[in-house]
Amino acid sequence: MLLQTAFPYWSITFSIALGCALLLGIGKSGIKGLAVIIVTGLALVYGARESTGILMPLLICGDILAVIYYKRHVKWIYLQKLLPWMVVGVLVGVVIGKDLPEDLFKSGMAVIILISVIMMYYWERNKERKVPTHWSFATLMGMMAGFTTMVGNLAGAFSNIYFLAIKLPKNEFIGTAAWLFFIINLFKVPFHIWSWGTINWESFQISLSLIPAVLIGFGFGVFLVKKINNDKYRQLILFLTGLGGLAILFQ
Secondary structure, eight states, X not given: OHHHHSSSOXXXXXXXXXXXXXXXXXHHTTOOSOHHHHHHHHHHHHOHHHHHHHHHHHHHHHHHHHHHHTGGGOOHHHHHHHHHHHHHHHHXXXXXXXXXXXXXXXXXXXXXXXXXXXXXXXXXXXXXXXXXXXXXXXXHHHHHHHHHHHHHSOTHHHHHHHXXXXXXXXXXXXXXXXXXXXXXXXXXXXXXXXXXXOOOHHHHHHHHHHHHHHHHHHHHHHHHHHTSOHHHHHHHHHHHHHHHHHHXXXX
């Protein structure tokens, strides 16, 4: 099994994987910006390509929990603006993702994330300044999110930037993002099964063993989100997104 061959010490690898699944649950509850840690940890245990297939069922499990819990807070208008371009980005990722040099992908994405975070920080400091409302902003963020979610399950940074830029309140941010990623992750599954071959019975068994940690993480994350007010939440997401960009750049 992948679980036994990825690392010589089964208990250590499984502990790392459980920790990543726990963080995933916390992230899906609304504490955004943890994706880099999760993706890096699972890649360390199972390998970069194989881990993407193991991660998919965990993401969908977290998406289902988030959709159910935050179902009253979704803003469909923003979903409609972002989702079509994410689909385009996923399709581009399917075609060229296999041959894209990993170092180029990481460095390029990190630079874009960091520039975007700096822009967001500027907007946050200048409350009177208008946020981007032109259709091209949703197009760019959507395509980048779709491409990065297919290649590395790292779309969160770009969707975070978009939802922060349009100033969605905390619960609407979480609820809209929940539906967005639930739909897009389901859309990605066939490509992982039949195009990339990263989801199979062996990988699915590993995913099933990690789902309890996702459930626990989600419950804990909901508790944390309730303790954070809207302004502090925006600052936290901005900080974690920027930290994630730096982690990609230097990992």
